[in-house]
Amino acid sequence: MVLQSSLKNCLQLSCILRTPKAGFRSTSRGGLIIQSISNDVYQNLAVEDWIHDHMNLDNQRVLFLWRNSPAVVIGRHQNPWQECNLRLLRQKNIKLARRRSGGGTVYHDLGNINLTFFTTRKKYERMENLKLVVKALKALRPQLDVHVTDRYDILLDRQYKISGTAAKLGRTTAYHHCTLLCNADKFVLSSVLKSPYEGLKSNATPSVPASVKNLFEEDPSLTCEMLLDAIAEEYAAQHRIDHRITLINPADETVLPGINNKTKELKSWEWVYGKTPKFSISTCFNMVYKDSVLDVKVDMDVKHGRIEVCNIDLPEQWLPPALCSELVKSLTGSKFCPNETTTLASTLLRACPQDDESHSKWNLLCENMMLLM
Amino acid sequence: VCIHRVRWCSSIRFIKSKYVCVCDKSALKFSHHQRLFRTSAVLRGQIVQFKLSDIGEGITEVTVKEWYIKEGDSVSQFDSICEVQSDKASVTITSRYDGVIRKLHYSLDEIAYVGKPLVDIEIDAAKGVAPEEDVVETPPMSHEEHTHQEIKGHKTLATPAVRRLAMENNIKLSEVVGTGKDNRILKEDILNYLAKQTGAILPPSPKAEIIPPLPKSETVPAAPKDKARTIPVPVSRPIVFSGKDKTEPITGFHKAMVKSMSAALKIPHFGYCDEVDLTQLIWLREELKALAQLRGVKLSFMPFFIKAASLGLLQYPILNAALDESCQNVTYKASHNIGIAMDTEQGLIVPNVKNVQACSVFEIASELNRLQSLGSAGQLGTNDLSGGTFTLSNIGTIGGTYAKPVILPPEVAIGALGKIQVLPRFNGKGEVYRAQIMNVSWSADHRIIDGATMARFSNLWKSYLENPASMLLDLK
Numbered sequence: 001m002v003l004q005s006s007l008k009n010c011l012q013l014s015c016i017l018r019t020p021k022a023g024f025r026s027t028s029r030g031g032l033i034i035q036s037i038s039n040d041v042y043q044n045l046a047v048e049d050w051i052h053d054h055m056n057l058d059n060q061r062v063l064f065l066w067r068n069s070p071a072v073v074i075g076r077h078q079n080p081w082q083e084c085n086l087r088l089l090r091q092k093n094i095k096l097a098r099r100r101s102g103g104g105t106v107y108h109d110l111g112n113i114n115l116t117f118f119t120t121r122k123k124y125e126r127m128e129n130l131k132l133v134v135k136a137l138k139a140l141r142p143q144l145d146v147h148v149t150d151r152y153d154i155l156l157d158r159q160y161k162i163s164g165t166a167a168k169l170g171r172t173t174a175y176h177h178c179t180l181l182c183n184a185d186k187f188v189l190s191s192v193l194k195s196p197y198e199g200l201k202s203n204a205t206p207s208v209p210a211s212v213k214n215l216f217e218e219d220p221s222l223t224c225e226m227l228l229d230a231i232a233e234e235y236a237a238q239h240r241i242d243h244r245i246t247l248i249n250p251a252d253e254t255v256l257p258g259i260n261n262k263t264k265e266l267k268s269w270e271w272v273y274g275k276t277p278k279f280s281i282s283t284c285f286n287m288v289y290k291d292s293v294l295d296v297k298v299d300m301d302v303k304h305g306r307i308e309v310c311n312i313d314l315p316e317q318w319l320p321p322a323l324c325s326e327l328v329k330s331l332t333g334s335k336f337c338p339n340e341t342t343t344l345a346s347t348l349l350r351a352c353p354q355d356d357e358s359h360s361k362w363n364l365l366c367e368n369m370m371l372l373m
Numbered sequence: 374v375c376i377h378r379v380r381w382c383s384s385i386r387f388i389k390s391k392y393v394c395v396c397d398k399s400a401l402k403f404s405h406h407q408r409l410f411r412t413s414a415v416l417r418g419q420i421v422q423f424k425l426s427d428i429g430e431g432i433t434e435v436t437v438k439e440w441y442i443k444e445g446d447s448v449s450q451f452d453s454i455c456e457v458q459s460d461k462a463s464v465t466i467t468s469r470y471d472g473v474i475r476k477l478h479y480s481l482d483e484i485a486y487v488g489k490p491l492v493d494i495e496i497d498a499a500k501g502v503a504p505e506e507d508v509v510e511t512p513p514m515s516h517e518e519h520t521h522q523e524i525k526g527h528k529t530l531a532t533p534a535v536r537r538l539a540m541e542n543n544i545k546l547s548e549v550v551g552t553g554k555d556n557r558i559l560k561e562d563i564l565n566y567l568a569k570q571t572g573a574i575l576p577p578s579p580k581a582e583i584i585p586p587l588p589k590s591e592t593v594p595a596a597p598k599d600k601a602r603t604i605p606v607p608v609s610r611p612i613v614f615s616g617k618d619k620t621e622p623i624t625g626f627h628k629a630m631v632k633s634m635s636a637a638l639k640i641p642h643f644g645y646c647d648e649v650d651l652t653q654l655i656w657l658r659e660e661l662k663a664l665a666q667l668r669g670v671k672l673s674f675m676p677f678f679i680k681a682a683s684l685g686l687l688q689y690p691i692l693n694a695a696l697d698e699s700c701q702n703v704t705y706k707a708s709h710n711i712g713i714a715m716d717t718e719q720g721l722i723v724p725n726v727k728n729v730q731a732c733s734v735f736e737i738a739s740e741l742n743r744l745q746s747l748g749s750a751g752q753l754g755t756n757d758l759s760g761g762t763f764t765l766s767n768i769g770t771i772g773g774t775y776a777k778p779v780i781l782p783p784e785v786a787i788g789a790l791g792k793i794q795v796l797p798r799f800n801g802k803g804e805v806y807r808a809q810i811m812n813v814s815w816s817a818d819h820r821i822i823d824g825a826t827m828a829r830f831s832n833l834w835k836s837y838l839e840n841p842a843s844m845l846l847d848l849k
Contacts, residue, residue, distance in 0.1 A: 076456070076463045077438045090752060103461035124429050152461065167462035169428065171451065203482045205438075205458065277438070277481075306624070326632075334625025339751035343719050344629045346758035350782045351632035363755040370755075 031241030033063045033232050034248045041071040041097045041108060043250035046262035048168075048175060049100065051118055054258075057173050062118040063235045064177075065228050065245070068108040070185075071095040072192055075103040075166060079204035079276050081197045081336075086373070088192055098272050101177065103166030104207030107193055111184035111214065113224050115231060116177035124174040126152050126165060133163070133180070136234035140226065141219055153210070154180070160213035182224045183216035197372065202279030269335065273305035287368055289361060294318060296365070298372065302336045312369075319361050323352055327365075338370035345369075418497040420475055422490035425457075428464055433487050435459040437479045447473045447497075449532045454492060457485060472496040531558040538563050538615045564613060626719050637779050641819045645827045646775050649835045651793060651809045657841045665738060675713065676738040678765060678790065681837040683709045683729040684847050686763060689830040693762045695783040696821055703821055712761035712781070713741065715748045716771070723781060724753050725761035730849070765790065774812045785818040786827070 036044050044066040051062060072084050072094060080086060080096060083105040089096055108114065117129045130148040137146050145157050154163035165178040189212065215222050228245075236243030253260060265271055284297040297313035310331045314324060330348055334340050345366040349359070428435060435457040442454055448468045457464050476493035479485050531539070531546055535558055539546050544563060551558035623631060654677060665672035686693045686709050695704045712725035724744045726737055747753045766778055769792035776789035791812035798808035813835075817827045837844045 075461075077458055090750070093750070100463065101461070102458045102463035121429070126430070165461055169462060169464040171465070171467045174429075330625065330629050330632075332624075333622060333628070339719060339753075340625050342753060342755055342758060343717075343722050344626045346722070346755060347626065347629035347633045349759055351629070351636040359759065363759060366755045 030059070031061045031063070031236070031239045033235060033241075033243070033245045034065070035228070035245045036064070036066040036250055037247050038250045039067055039069040039110065040250070040263075041068040041073065041095055042263050042266045043259075044068060044114070045073075045097060045099055045266050046259050047248065047250045047256065048116055048177070049262045049266070050256050050259050052100075052168065052170055052173055052175055055118070055173070057118055057120045061123070061239060062116075063232065064116040064118065065232065066114045066116070067110055067112065067224065068114070069095075070107075070109045070188070071097055072105060072107055073097045073099050074105045075205055075207075076100055076168075076275070077102065077205045077277060078105060078207070079200070079202050079279055080273065081276075081279075081373075082195055082200050082202060082204060083207055084192050085194055085196055087196065087371075092188070092192075094188075094192060096272055097266065098275060099166065101166040101168040101175070102205065104164065104205070105193060106164055106179050107184065107189040108179070109184050109188070111182050111216070111224065113180045113182060113227055114177060115180065116175050118173065118175045121169060121172055121174045124167070124169060124176065126167060126176045129176050130154060130163075130165065130178065132234055132238055133178070133231055135238075136231045137215075137227075139234065140230040141222070144215070144218065152178075154178075156213050156215065156218060159211065161210040162213060162215060164210075180227060181212060181214045182222060182227055183214045186212060186214065197281075199281050199283030200279055201282070202277060204277045204279065269305070269337075273335070273337070276302070276305055278303045278308075281372065283372065285368055285371075287364055289364060296368065298369070300336070300372075305336055307331050307334055307336050312365075314365075319365065320358060323358060323362065326352060327362075331369075336373055338373040341370055341373065342366065418472065418495055420493050420495045421470060421472075423454075423469060423492050423494050425466065425485055425487050425489060425491040427487055428459060428462070432459050432462075434484050435464065435487070437481060437483055437485050438463070440477060440481065442474050442492075444474055444477055447471075447533050448494065452532075466491065468494065470494050470496050534615070535560055535563060538613070542613065630720065633782070634779065636782050640780050640782065640785075642777075642780060642816045643819045643824065643827075644777055644814060644816050645824065645831060646812060646814045647831050647835060648810050648812050650798065650839050651811050652807075654838050654841050655793075655809050665735065668735070668739075670735065670739045671742055672735075672738050673741070675741055675765070675767060676734045677838065677841070678767075679711050679713070679726060679729055679737050679741075680732075680734050681834050681844065682711060682763065682765060682788070684837060684844065685830045685834045687730065687847075688833060689826055691822055691826060692786045692817065692830055694785055694821065695762070696785060696818065700820060706762040708760075708762065710760050710762045712764035712784075713744070714764060714766035714768075715745070717748055717751070719751070722748065722753065722758060723761060723764060724748060724757040725764075727760065764788070769793065769811065776814045778814060778816050780816055780818060785822060787816050789814045789816075 036047060038044060047064065047066070051064065055062065070092070072080075072089060074080050074083050074096070076099065078098070080098075084096070086096070088094075106112075115129075115133065119125070127148065130152060134146050134148055134154060137144055146154055146162070147158070148154055152165040153161050156162045162181045163178050165176065167176040168174065193207075193209070215227070232245055233243055235241075248255065250256070250259060250263070268274075279302055281298065281300045281302065284295060287294045287296055294315050299309075299311040299313075300307050301309040310328050312324065312328055326348060327345065330344050331341065334344055345362070349362060425435070436459070437455055438458045439456040440454075441456070442448060442452075448454065449471050450468055452468050454466045454468050454474075457466060472494040474492055475495045478490050478492060485491060531551070536546065538560060539549065539558075542563070546558060549558050549562050552562055553559045651674070654674065658672060658674060658677070662672050690705050691703070693706050693709055695706060696702075697704070708727060709729040710725045710727045711729045712723040714721060714723050724747075726732070726740045726744070729737060732740070744753070744757060747757070761781070761784060763784060764778075764781055764787045766776075766787065766789045768776055769790050772792055774791040774794070776791065778787045778789040780787050791814070793809050793811045796808055796810045797805050798810070800806050813831065815827055815831055837847075
């Protein structure tokens with residue numbers, strides 16, 4: 001049961017800036033089920049942030065249902081270069097987002113549903129939530145062989161991962177969210193979650209790869225809507241709350257004041273790439289120029305997504321040394337990003353005298369440098 | 374220890390003086406130390422070991438992933454201290470106290486234990502600012518503050534930003550009425566206090582009206598208060614500015630721009646401007662837009678401007694040349710690689726359309742589409758961004774009429790196109806009509822290009838655009 005108009009009442013009465021003694025009347029006593037009308041991963045993550053920061057959950061709990069258009073979501077302390085094929089993401093226009101909870105990297109598309117369980121810090125209980133999901137699935141399709149592992153994954157047929165979990169704990173509130181594969185594109189999933197970058201050394205949280213399967217493959221009659229409804233029903237029954245789902249617009253400032261700022265922050269380069277823990281790259285590649293093959297060795301330290309230290313080892317005199325040192329000097333301090341490197345390199349070229357030969361060599365070197373990013 | 378030394382001193386007579394000196398020095402050192410110590414003892418609070426609290430689910434260890442503060446920073450209650458991770462859960466640890474961070478017990482990626490100390494915080498009840506500031510700037514005041522706290526019996530809650538604001542305006546926090554949670558002092562409270570002091574017109578916040586002024590004002594030395602009361606009422610509100618200058622290093626793309634623009638300015642520029650009547654071109658484009666759309670290409674004015682420029686360069690090839698470093702040789706470039714200045718998130722980038730001399734207007738339009746979509750996706754390659762021989766900048770899409778564009782080395786000329794305006798102009802019969810006018814501003818390298826050449830090129834370019842049918846005659 002989906003209900004549109006009372007969203008404003010619901011949320012304005014029950015949340016807004018932690019006023020515990022506001023004496024609100026919650027139309028949904030004890031709990032609330034909301035579903036996002038947006039498929040934008042940043043907007044939806046912003047809703048999670050908003051609820052985490054502004055809602056008073058002392059006497060109630062919230063279930064948030066959402067789906068995203070194609071996106072790769074990495075955990076709070078992960079390294080996107082280590083986790084996914086950024087080149088492919090850019091080519092296919094798949095978004096990259098960093099969530100605030102821990103854990104590993106996942107691929108979202110409209111065939112995947114996301115569930116977020118909000119409670120007070122004291123009532124944080126991941127196992128209970130996952131058992132609820134399994135119960136809902138079994139109620140919907142009793143023949144499904146699904147169970148929860150002690151790593152908080154949900155497995156289908158004892159071998160395929162259909163759900164991964166992550167959580168965020170704050171001072172007074174906490175949330176646990178998980179994915180559920182209904183009919184996601186497994187081909188894209190496996191190709192984007194494979195990193196082509198070599199020579200990376202980092203302390204970032206690594207992901208644990210797993211074989212996945214869609215529930216749709218097990219039972220083609222299942223759709224995302226069915227799963228969402230089933231889980232909402234089970235949640236409402238278990239926590240004895242109103243089973244109606246309230247729709248929420250993550251761009252609506254009147255219901256969620258300050259949400260657009262949160263969305264902006266989640267989209268920013270500083271958050272998505274800049275929060276990558278310090279890492280280093282040590283790699284070599286071959287360049288073919290005219291009739292010769294050259295070995296190039298590159299060493300870089302990247303901190304906050306920016307190149308802190310850069311070292312490029314080229315065969316002597318292949319490029320005028322002044323040119324090469326200019327490149328290294330400019331790269332130091334710039335973002336570890338192919339676009340930044342390209343624009344930087346072409347702009348720099350204008351300041352240095354060059355002939356056609358140096359020009360094409362420079363372009364070749366820069367193209368290869370870009371491939372590392 | 375001092376006493377011990379003195380005794381020793383007195384027993385040896387002949388070197389007594391020396392020892393006395395030494396003694397004195399050390400005595401001096403000690404008392405100085407004590408003096409310092411005494412002052413800071415007034416300000417130094419207790420050092421509390423803030424332990425890592427229970428995470429839940431029986432978790433005993435976590436990994437420290439990010440510190441939000443460092444040793445020496447001041448924190449307020451509820452400020453975030455660090456981010457720890459345990460088994461897919463990311464936890465934000467917040468401070469329970471106001472004070473100064475004295476020690477971090479773990480470094481990044483180390484394992485921290487629940488129940489064990491995470492950080493040491495020096496709880497400074499008087500102020501939230503670093504002790505060095507206290508000693509240097511306001512020791513007497515803070516002494517009173519300390520007494521205040523004892524009298525008042527509770528902490529003055531305020532964030533470091535609010536404390537700074539108070540300090541900048543010489544306000545004692547104890548005199549400000551806090552309207553936040555737990556009587557926390559908010560920025561608005563400071564502003565209200567200031568307004569009251571100087572009698573400025575500020576709408577009083579309702580809460581401030583209800584709560585009477587603090588009774589302990591008698592214990593405050595009368596001087597500051599009296600001073601406040603005798604200040605004549607000024608006409609203007611005091612400017613409370615708590616912003617700070619922010620300095621950032623210039624990195625990456627901007628560093629490269631600094632270099633390239635500095636090189637560009639070595640070129641002696643001259644400018645030449647004109648206006649172009651685009652009435653006929655606009656009509657032509659309207660006709661052709663639908664046809665181009667059928668072929669899947671968005672047709673703007675730029676392809677016409679670019680093609681017309683190339684036709685002009687065929688007549689005046691010096692504008693498509695490059696001057697070498699020593700200014701000994703001029704190279705006339707065979708290809709017309711016309712660059713289009715684009716404004717992106719990064720800043721200014723100039724991809725170019727290669728070999729315009731061999732392209733039809735449609736082909737130019739299609740290539741522009743490709744470059745524009747790559748540009749907005751941030752995926753332009755080095756090949757697209759280099760090799761330009763002549764540039765056009767359509768700043769008019771953002772606004773402006775005349776401009777003074779800077780030549781992009783190694784090129785020798787550039788044109789900036791202003792916005793299209795509807796203006797009254799006279800036609801051949803002397804009648805006023807609605808003309809669609811666009812201004813163009815050219816800059817050229819005066820070392821090899823003279824004004825006459827630029828003017829003739831501009832006239833030719835202008836004539837192609839004002840009378841598009843004439844382009845047909847010269848198209849190759």
